[in-house]
Amino acid sequence: MILTKKKKIVLILAFIGVVFYYFCLPKKLFDNPTSTVVTSKNNELLGAVIADDGQWRFPELDSVPTKFEHCILQFEDAYFYKHFGFNPVSIGKAMVENIKAKRVVRGGSTLTQQVIRLSRKNKERSYFEKLQELILATRLEFRHSKKEILNLYASHAPYGGNVVGLEMASWRYFGLKPHQLSWAETATLAVLPNAPSLIYPGKNQQKLKIKRNRLLQKLQEEGIIDQITYDLAIEEELPQKPYPLPTVAPHFVQEVTKQHRGKRIKSSVDIHLQKQVNNLVKQHYFRQKQNEVYNMAVLVLDVETRKVVSYVGNSPTDKMHQKDVDNIVAHRSTGSVLKPFLYAQMLQSGDLLPTQLVADVPTEIAGYSPKNFNLTFDGAVPANEALTRSLNIPSVRMLQRYGLEKFREDIKAYHINDINKSADYYGLSLILGGAEASLWDLCKTFAGYAGIVNHYEELKHNYYEREFIEPSFLFEETPSFGEIKKDYTTLDAGSTFLTLNTLLDVNRPYTDQAWKYYDSSQKIAWKTGTSFGNKDAWSIGVTPKYVVGVWIGNSDGEGRPDLTGVGSAAPLMFDVFDVLPKSNWFLEPYEDLIEVAICEKSGFLAKPICSSVTKRVQKSAMRAQSCPYHQQVMVDKLEKFRVNSNCESISNMKSKSWFVLPPLMAYYYQQNNADYRPLPNYRSDCNRLESNLMGFVFPSKSITKVSLTKGEDNQLNPIVLKLTHSNSETKVYWYLNEQFIGITQQYHEQAILPKEGTHIITVIDDFGNELKKVLEVKK
Structure with a gap:
């Protein structure tokens, strides 16, 4: 078949028309920025952040509640499921009425056409614009299902002020999710987009009520609701003021927004636990406030999934005390x-x-x-x-x-x-x-x-x-x-x-001292921390199931007396654990532990001369050091003196394993351990030269700086030098700058009153052992 030139032109134009029609509708109808919406794992709203253009516009809905679908179709487009983008009958009736009234008194647009108009930013109305909307509406019907078109309308319809979309309007005007609304509340939101600049809650109440009740009557007439539901619905009050959005986890929402701005995020946070932790933080805040400590943070992690289950970035404080600082991510x-x-x-x-x-x-x-x-x-x-x-x-x-x-x-x-x-x-x-x-x-x-x-x-x-x-x-x-x-x-x-x-x-806080004695008590591995100057109080606990971390302090870095990890942060941490499900303790990794003999006194690997106990320790313990503190010594029969073969017959000597610490360690250790027995002295006829018998208690440093102080009589107080010696009977000779100043025995303390400047302290014992320290004196 040979095509004439005219037919070719017609086919070409037709092809161009089809291509134009196919591509006339943008791939993405709406490119407006959306709010960041964060929900809990329970699908409850935790909070939201306004869109970049200053509008409260939630991301598009996945589905529209059945009540809203009935309401909006009866109010706007009863033949929505029957037409293909436009309704010729409605358009005709609207034209007739508008011509008679010589003004626009009725619109003939379908919901599909309204979606197109919203996507085109409500351009000025004209017959040409109407024609474009009609063409685009039919194209939209090709590309999307009726349900999807309905979702687009509900997500982008204006609701007055900076409120856009059904979901945000539901929260703003009723404080509820859309599917939780009553028939009266749903009908109110169905009529609002029709004239959002004129009719909105708080003003024009009578006009709004008339529109709502007219819609409710139509629903009753169509058999969508029964008479009782209608009678109850028209008695419901209209919203009088906007509701605030939920702010269950404001700092968490801000943190999510940093990574997922403009998206709807279903989080791992458990809203029920979050609310409980919020209450605990509030209680502890009022206690800490008495010490002028205003900020705190709590983080709860699930060990198995490594998911956040509760996130409290700050206490319910005010702007003066940095309420907006997220102390979970702040470095301290x-x-x-x-x-x-x-x-x-x-x-x-x-x-x-x-x-x-x-x-x-x-x-x-x-x-x-x-x-x-x-x-x-x-x-x-x-x-x-x-x-x-x-x-x-x-x-x-x-x-x-x-x-x-x-x-x-x-x-x-x-x-x-x-x-x-x-x-x-x-x-x-x-x-x-x-x-x-x-x-x-x-x-x-x-x-x-x-x-x-x-x-x-x-x-x-x-x-x-x-x-x-x-x-x-x-x-x-x-x-x-x-x-x-x-x-x-x-x-x-x-x-x-x-x-x-x-x-x-x-050691747990005073309120939990007896936890070990109760079978119901939960085992918790935990550690506290207190920074220099009492600026930060930490407490972090872990079980096989959860980690709970608490920080308390002032976000501006101001330290406060009595702000400590164990006294301030730990009580809150244990309170949080109390509202978490209990878990058993960790299974002991038997395959990764070994049994070894441990010295009972020193805790090192036991030598044959040590009294030992068998303990399960890490495998690397085989590389650990053997006990350095037990010595095999020879003593007399009464174990009163040490002896040797030069002064005692072998038959009168006993071999004894003795726990011996270095002098300086022993000096402090025996103050806290009454059962510590220093090495017996050598019997007078058995004395011998030994090394490492002496140790300074003060001054302990190689170079020590001191300032002379004055007493009540305005006289300078002396500096008291202290020394420890393993042989209590030995005499120690003291020298200040090479000048002899005294002898001590048993209790080695020497008072001096040096002049300002640098001084050398020297001590020598009966065996010739010598120690030196430098003392820098300031007045």
């Missing part, structure tokens, strides 16, 4: 919170056993002098007790022995983002709060510890490649721990379990 001085991490790493490396004695004596390391919180010394203390009591000096000495650089490299695996400087930058104060971290990262790390132990048994004595992953707040996101491996990546299960077990014994 860690205080003592990092101590368990050092303990765990030292266990794993074999540098430490749980009950091994560590020194707690006056310490100076390269000019740095750590102090315990109570300003006392224990001489020697088991490592696990040093951790549960959060002693500073043993922690610093342990860090020095383990290696600052090594520990800094270890904690890189925890991905604590704010600890990002070199080891030299932090120095040994790293373990006492010299670094900063967020509550988010610290809770993430404790969750990783719990995950290592949980997964060890679940994976049949294997490990995940990644345990210290970022927590998620998305309901549908699945955690990715990486590949399953035979060997651990960061920590082994045995060392981790022993660390968590040790943290069970941290």
